[in-house]
């Protein structure tokens with residue numbers, strides 16, 4: 001491990017909670033496929049992956065509303081209340097089609113980031129309990145971890161619908177710590193975005209951020225964290 005992660009984090013640690021999209025798996029290709037198949041079903045124009053990347057991390061409902069808003073404003077010139085109303089009117093059908101397409105292609109256009117398996121192995125060998133906490137729906141998260149050979153590392157997997165509120169609210173992290181039976185101060189959150197960092201800070205968990213993820217299109221090093229990791233292999 002680089003000195004940064006351990007040196008600046010209160011020890012000992014009992015558990016590690018890892019984010020999924022942008023931290024363990026690069027899912028941008030899956031998002032683009034499922035979203036553009038959904039948009040085609042609704043006879044709407046496609047959206048570019050460069051725009052999608054900035055909308056990932058706050059759950060699927062936020063992603064769908066953002067994408068529909070982007071497409072309707074750029075192709076039909078809708079704005080303000082008219083845009084909000086049109087997005088809401090399309091949302092049920094969009095969600096239905098998106099869910100079907102996402103489950104259909106889940107993992108096929110996604111890659112595990114380099115160093116993830118080495119990092120997870122190292123954490124497991126240290127005897128740390130491991131949980132995955134993502135804002136994507138649990139029904140998407142479980143098959144994705146399975147498809148990518150990562151599910152065996154985690155005693156618990158929580159999705160954006162596992163708790164009443166999502167990250168950046170601390171509730172999911174506190175719920176995950178309770179399920180793991182660990183104190184937040186001894187449970188580190190590893191994520192790729194300000195969402196993960198805010199949730200961790202509010203829950204009282206140390207936070208390590210990877211430098212290669214999404215972070216809503218903003219520079220990750222501007223986010224307050226206990227350490228930055230260029231690869232989870234630095235934990236080995």
Ligand SMILES: O=C(O)COP(=O)(O)O
Pocket residue numbers: 019020021022056057058059060133134135136137
């Ligand atoms: O917003 C999503 O769907 C997933 O985001 P996360 O895995 O980075 O929490």
Ligand SMILES: [Mg+2]
Pocket residue numbers: 019020021022023057191192193213214
């Ligand atoms: Mg993420």
